[in-house]
Structure formats: structure tokens, C-alpha cells
Amino acid sequence: MGVGGNFWDLLKPYARNEGFDFLKNKRVAVDLSFWIVQHETAIKAHVRKPHLRLTFFRTINLFSKFGAFPVFIVDGTPSPLKSQARIARYFRSSGIELASLPVPEGVSAERNRLFSSRVQECVELVELLGMPVLKAKGEAEALCAQLNSEGHVDACMTADSDAFLFGAKCIIKCFCPNSKEPFECYSMSDIEAGLGLKRKHLIAISLLAGNDHDMNGVRGIGVDYALRFVKAFSEDDILNRLHEIGKGNTSQIPICIKVEEDMDMGESSPNRKQPHCSFCGHPGSKTDHVKFSCEYCVTKDDEGCKQKPDGFKCDCFSCGMNRRHKEQKRLENWHTKICHKIAQEPNFPKEEIIDMYLCNDNGSDNLHITWGKPNVEMLIDFLNFHQHWEPSYIRRTMFPMMSTIFLRDMTKTTAETLLFGQYEFDSIEQESSVQQDVRELDETLDLLDDGDVPVIHEDDGCSFLLTDENMDLVGAAFPAEVKRFWQEQEQKRSKNSMSRLQENENLASPISRSIQLNITEFYPSTKVQHRQAKQGEGSSKNIDSQGSGGSKMKRKMSSSPTKLTKSVRRRLLFD
Structure with a gap:
């Protein structure tokens, strides 16, 4: 509201x-x-x-x-x-x-x-x-x-x-x-x-x-009228003016819209418009403009003035002041009407x-804001009681938060951390850009409410959790590993560029070969993704039997990584 x-x-x-x-x-x-x-x-x-x-x-x-x-x-x-x-x-x-x-x-x-x-x-x-x-x-x-x-x-x-x-x-x-x-x-x-x-x-x-x-x-009075009314006053003045109007003083018209004092216009005034020619619409009489054009009409001397078009408005000083006076009176009348509405309330x-x-006293006395670490065991009991979730599911779902705390702790100390004795840093991997592009977006998904949990993957008899991490945190916690990771990525890009260059030199039809290359890159990516999802479903049934000391876990990628920046899509591998 x-x-x-x-x-x-x-x-x-x-x-x-x-x-x-x-x-x-x-x-x-x-x-x-x-x-x-x-x-x-x-x-x-x-x-x-x-x-x-x-x-x-x-x-x-x-x-x-x-x-x-x-x-x-x-x-x-x-x-x-x-x-x-x-x-x-x-x-x-x-x-x-x-x-x-x-x-x-x-x-x-x-x-x-x-x-x-x-x-x-x-x-x-x-x-x-x-x-x-x-x-x-x-x-x-x-x-x-x-x-x-x-x-x-x-x-x-x-x-x-x-x-x-x-x-x-x-x-x-x-x-x-x-x-x-x-x-x-x-x-x-x-x-x-x-x-x-x-x-x-x-x-x-x-x-x-x-x-x-x-x-x-x-x-x-709605929002539009209220906006139009309050903009005529300064911030320091608006609330005081409302108090005065509420007491019945409806003369509280903003100075900025009051009718200006009459300027030195000779015989002219905002209320008395100069005579204008009915033919051309400019100051003067029609008789004077029949033989010779007025100063506002650009014609030959023997042609007289031009006939004014439909909807013509004279731009002379007298007409401008007259229109301005009417507009100011209209605004003054409108503000007076609003003031009367306010006074009746x-x-x-x-x-x-x-x-x-x-008020600046809303409950922040002796303010001390600190962020602690999750109480994992009590959380498991709490969610198991209220949500009937399995402990293994809760642990896996909490792992992204625990890994984030782990990385932040590693930048400050090498002592025992939240994950000490449970998980061990293994390596850094990067998701394939082709695989990112082929993922379909769920139009109803809200990343803030995303309930996906990491899926366990098996590799050479070991289990891994693969987490999406911010590379700034990873770089601060493991600078040597991150440096080595980027060097490996650069070497891979160089090799891929050389191999593609050699393939393109041997192409008989560059256009058809380019299309086929995209298809062959697309198929293995989706196939691997589908196979990994099936492996995750099978392995998730045996989570409780895996110990925290020597087990290796791997977290699946976010359900919509295409919406994340590159820094978020980097994945940190823990074993």
C-alpha cells in the first residue's frame, strides 16, 4: 500500500x-x-x-x-x-x-x-x-x-x-x-x-x-491534482501552507502563479487587447492593410496583407500578454478551487x-547489525518439523550459502571455517557458452524464489557439488587457482582458434560447413546436459548414506544461468 x-x-x-x-x-x-x-x-x-x-x-x-x-x-x-x-x-x-x-x-x-x-x-x-x-x-x-x-x-x-x-x-x-x-x-x-x-x-x-x-x-483530489498543487510550493513552505489553508485561509495562492504587475506597455494592458485586422489578424485596422501590407506580413508593397489561415494566433506582444494573463487567471481560479476543497475537509x-x-525514532536505538553463520543442525530440525524436508535435502539446499561464507572466510583467515572437515576445494570449471545459449527460459520463474537444489554428480567413483560462485570472491580466496584457471582458458581458446582456422581452410563450401558446425556443437551439449540430469536424479536418492568427511559433491548449474552475469556463472568445484 x-x-x-x-x-x-x-x-x-x-x-x-x-x-x-x-x-x-x-x-x-x-x-x-x-x-x-x-x-x-x-x-x-x-x-x-x-x-x-x-x-x-x-x-x-x-x-x-x-x-x-x-x-x-x-x-x-x-x-x-x-x-x-x-x-x-x-x-x-x-x-x-x-x-x-x-x-x-x-x-x-x-x-x-x-x-x-x-x-x-x-x-x-x-x-x-x-x-x-x-x-x-x-x-x-x-x-x-x-x-x-x-x-x-x-x-x-x-x-x-x-x-x-x-x-x-x-x-x-x-x-x-x-x-x-x-x-x-x-x-x-x-x-x-x-x-x-x-x-x-x-x-x-x-x-x-x-x-x-x-x-x-x-x-x-487525486494524485494528479495533488501533484499539480504541491509543485507550486517549495518544500519548506508546502506543509505550512496546508495548515493555513486547512484553517480557512484560502488566499494561499503561490507567488509563482500570481498575475504579474502590469508592464510598461503604453496604452496596452493584459486586459485590453489592441485592435487587430480582421483580414490578416495582426495589430492595426483592415482599412490600413488593404493597400499596404503591415510589418508582420511579408509581401510586395502593392499586394497588401495575406489572409490569416484557420486557427491563426497572433504572436504580437499584446496578444502574448493577453494569453498569459488568461492562463494565470485560470491557474489562480483552479488553485482557489483546490484551496476551498481543502478548507472544507x-x-x-x-x-x-x-x-x-x-519521526526519526522508529526503533533503531543502540543499533548493532551483524551477520552470523547458519546453525545447520537446528535448521535441519526446524525445517524437518515444519516442512517435512529430509536432512539431506536441507544440507544440499543450504550449500550455496555455506560456500559463500566459506569463500569470504578464506579471504580473512586460514583457520577452521564453516566447511572445515566437511568439504574440500577441488577445482574451478566454466560452463560452455553454447550450453548457456540453448537453455530455454521458464517465463514463470523468479530467480529470487528459485528452489532448485544442487544435484550430486559422480565422477570416477567420487561425488561432487558444483556451485555458482562470484569470481571476485573465488579470486580473493584462491588467487593461485584462479590465475591458473584463466591461463588454461586462454590456452584452450588459442587451440580452438587454431583448429577452426585449419578446418575453415579445408572447407569446400564455407556456408554449409558453418551451419553443420553449429548443429554438431549444439547436440553434444544438450545430450550431456540431459545425461547429467538423469545421473543427478539417481544419485539424489543416496544422499543420506554419504559422509561429510571424505565425500565429494558437485552442484548443478542454476536453472536459468542465461539470466546471470558471467561472474555469477563461474562454478566452483568442491570435493
Whole structure:
């Protein structure tokens, strides 16, 4: 929710679509309630506790696939005004007249017990994953915005537009799958540059058009009218002007649209237009223009003036001032009408709403945000109890997060790490570019919610997990291995170039040979991919019997690697 009307549509032209590396090493405040609501509307199939399933996969993907550091924010005690607005929204959606069912005062704004229990389960889950969780005093998006404005996080992940009113600088509204630039981001700096609006302007728009705490706003004023009205005032002046208008002072017309003082025009004035020729439309009389053309008509002296075309508008100084005067009077009348609408609204503007939006105390006292490591054994018990997942499945699904932590730890210390004694680094591999191109995209897949787990592959009697890693992390953890990997890749490219050059020299028909080459490269790639998928299905049945000490595992590639940058598609092999 947030600001009423089509507020997001107003901001849409100033959104930026960012790529997969946008969140790398960024701290992101996540409105957990928004995730839970979004999860329940997104999953159509019968899934056991979808809020836990998607929170689990989203957290892992944010942390490992996109390199972000999520901070989860949960709601505190919402404002009583929001409770009233929520009940009014329910009445409206049910077709019940609000006048016949007055909203009682002092009603608790807490959500129902079922939703609260889901939030608590998700909180317990992300804490077991080692993610920090903060509880807001009121609205979660308010604390998200404060953390962003104070520099504790780099962005907020929420769909509540009023996060900007609370002071947010960058909002990630949604994630668009099957796109090279999947993150739809809104920056306050772009909004200021494009619309000329600042934080207090947005607060004023919400007061006029409605918001989560006052659904109605001012009767007869929507987002478009509110935007047009508030842009006429400066940020420092807009809220004070609304207070004056609310008290009945409807003369609060912006200086920028007041009629300018009459300029030195001789006998002319904005209200009195000079006489114009009815034939050519220029200043002067028709009699004078019959024999000789006026200064505005370019003709021969003996031809007189030209007849004015349909829709002609004179561009002389007198006509320009007259049109400008009419436009200014029209704007003045429009603003006066809006002021009268505002003055008729009782108790406008509501001080408690303004104070709530401008408050900088939303629950971040003694703030200390740290990211820990997953408590694997307790996570297994938790997910086995709530989701009925097998321990082997949970371990494999968590491995991308564990490998990311492993790589980060390797850059700092060589002491025992999260994977010490369980897995051992083996080698680096790169996916074939031909195999990347032939994969078909699932139009319904959301990479953030992707629930694919690594598949075990067998090679010479050993088992491997193959993970998609960021090459910057791999390079920092294993610089010698990465250097050797790139040297090998360069040597392979050189050999392939030489062999293709020799083949092309022996071609009888270059065009037909080029087509056949593409076919022969395509077939083995898809065949190998299909065979590996079958091997993974067979080996996944024996996961529990494999020990963590001497086993080797290999993770399959992401289900949609074509959507990932090259740095993400590098795969790190652990044994």
C-alpha cells in the first residue's frame, strides 16, 4: 500500500532497472511482512507453509546468488489510525456503507493471530540462517527507511510507497524474472530531478490523495491534482501552507502563479487587447492593410496583407500578454478551487500523520547489525518439523550459502571455517557458452524464489557439488587457482582458434560447413546436459548414506544461468 491512487504509476518513469550485480556487497533492509503477503498471493499450488519455503529460498539466493546482506525488519505496534483505515478498507471492499458502521476508536491495529504466527516462524527461520532481525516501533517500512537514510543499509526491499515519506533513499519495489536487468529500483534523487519533488512534497501528496492512515484524503483530489498543487510550493513552505489553508485561509495562492504587475506597455494592458485586422489578424485596422501590407506580413508593397489561415494566433506582444494573463487567471481560479476543497475537509491536515512521517525514532536505538553463520543442525530440525524436508535435502539446499561464507572466510583467515572437515576445494570449471545459449527460459520463474537444489554428480567413483560462485570472491580466496584457471582458458581458446582456422581452410563450401558446425556443437551439449540430469536424479536418492568427511559433491548449474552475469556463472568445484 502506501500513498493512495496511482502513486507508483507517477514514479514509474523514473524507475531504474538494475542488473544482477546491483546487490553485490550491499546491505538491504527487507520488509518481512511484505514478503509473507507476497508469497501467499504468488504461490497458486498447494505448498506446505509457503511463507517458510519462499523466505528460506529468497534469503539463500539474496545472500549467495546476488551477494547481498539482508536485514529483516518486522512490524511493531501500528498507529491506531492505520487500524481505522484498515477497517474502513474492509467495509469498502465488502460493499458496506461506512456511515452505517462507524469505526470505533482505540481498535488494535495488530494483525490476526494466524499472520502473526507466520511472521514469528519466518523470524525464527532467518535467525537460524544467521541473518539480523530488527523490530520496528511502528511500521516496518518506517524503520527500513530510517536505516537507509542514516546509511546503515544501501536499499529497502518493499512495495510500500510511503517508505519515501519516511525518508528512504532507494527502494527495490519488485524483481522481474527473465530479464538482464531484473531489479526495479526507485531512487529519491531521480524523483527529485524528474518531478521536482522532495520528501515533504510527497508527504503533502499523501495528505491530499490519501494514505494507509487516512484512506480518503481530500474529497475530489487525486494524485494528479495533488501533484499539480504541491509543485507550486517549495518544500519548506508546502506543509505550512496546508495548515493555513486547512484553517480557512484560502488566499494561499503561490507567488509563482500570481498575475504579474502590469508592464510598461503604453496604452496596452493584459486586459485590453489592441485592435487587430480582421483580414490578416495582426495589430492595426483592415482599412490600413488593404493597400499596404503591415510589418508582420511579408509581401510586395502593392499586394497588401495575406489572409490569416484557420486557427491563426497572433504572436504580437499584446496578444502574448493577453494569453498569459488568461492562463494565470485560470491557474489562480483552479488553485482557489483546490484551496476551498481543502478548507472544507475537517481536521486537515492531521498532525499525527505528519509527525509520524517525519519521526526519526522508529526503533533503531543502540543499533548493532551483524551477520552470523547458519546453525545447520537446528535448521535441519526446524525445517524437518515444519516442512517435512529430509536432512539431506536441507544440507544440499543450504550449500550455496555455506560456500559463500566459506569463500569470504578464506579471504580473512586460514583457520577452521564453516566447511572445515566437511568439504574440500577441488577445482574451478566454466560452463560452455553454447550450453548457456540453448537453455530455454521458464517465463514463470523468479530467480529470487528459485528452489532448485544442487544435484550430486559422480565422477570416477567420487561425488561432487558444483556451485555458482562470484569470481571476485573465488579470486580473493584462491588467487593461485584462479590465475591458473584463466591461463588454461586462454590456452584452450588459442587451440580452438587454431583448429577452426585449419578446418575453415579445408572447407569446400564455407556456408554449409558453418551451419553443420553449429548443429554438431549444439547436440553434444544438450545430450550431456540431459545425461547429467538423469545421473543427478539417481544419485539424489543416496544422499543420506554419504559422509561429510571424505565425500565429494558437485552442484548443478542454476536453472536459468542465461539470466546471470558471467561472474555469477563461474562454478566452483568442491570435493
